[in-house]
Amino acid sequence: MSQSSRGLKDWAIQRVSAVYGAAYVILFFAYLAFHPHLHYQVWTGFFHVFWVQVPSLIFLVLILWHAWIGMWTVLTDYVKIPVLRIILQVIFLLALLAYFFWGVQIIWNIHLAWAF
């Protein structure tokens, strides 16, 4: 996609991810509200179901993309030193990428070790 249409693309993605994200968050809190005294087996069983995993992975991708567009906008508006802005953009982008892979690991139940 050309540079000239990037703003429109960002605008569209920001809105689609906002609607999807809001729907996911509402359904997620509804699940919690309807499952008081939640047990571990019920909770893990819930996240092992295909119909929870895939929408959750889509939520992860969309919300991280949403966050990136938002943070890009905030950095562009407030950080006026180009070098500093680019450094912060790279840091935030790498953080979001790390969150993506970490989130995939958690949702897909891939074993995760914190130490060597």
Next chain:
Amino acid sequence: MKTDRPVNLNVMSMRFPMTAIVSILHRLSGVLLFFMIPCLLWLLWYSLSSQANFNHMKHFMDYFWLRFAAWAFVSALLLHVVAGVRHLLMDMHIADSLGGGRFAAWLVIIVSAVFIIAMGVYILFGFNHAIW
């Protein structure tokens, strides 16, 4: 350029319209939510990782500062979503006039405030294992 012109940079003397306040709160809550992403991912990992960790997590709400953090997260999320709905409506040319925008901004603040106060009472003071 006149150099002896009066300069006013006293922020306290500036009166921001409600539309500007909602706009900056939307941004602030968004930035706060961005920094909470790793905390939420960690919580999801911890809750799913083992029976012992899941049971331990139930005691997190015994700490007042963690209740406060949970309330701050819920508040930021609520405000961000409600203010976001206003944006989506304005995209559809609903409440995008000056008067309509001001009214919708007030509505965002009032609706968010009611939810945030209610959630504050619930999370900070009312929450216990008998309720949820």
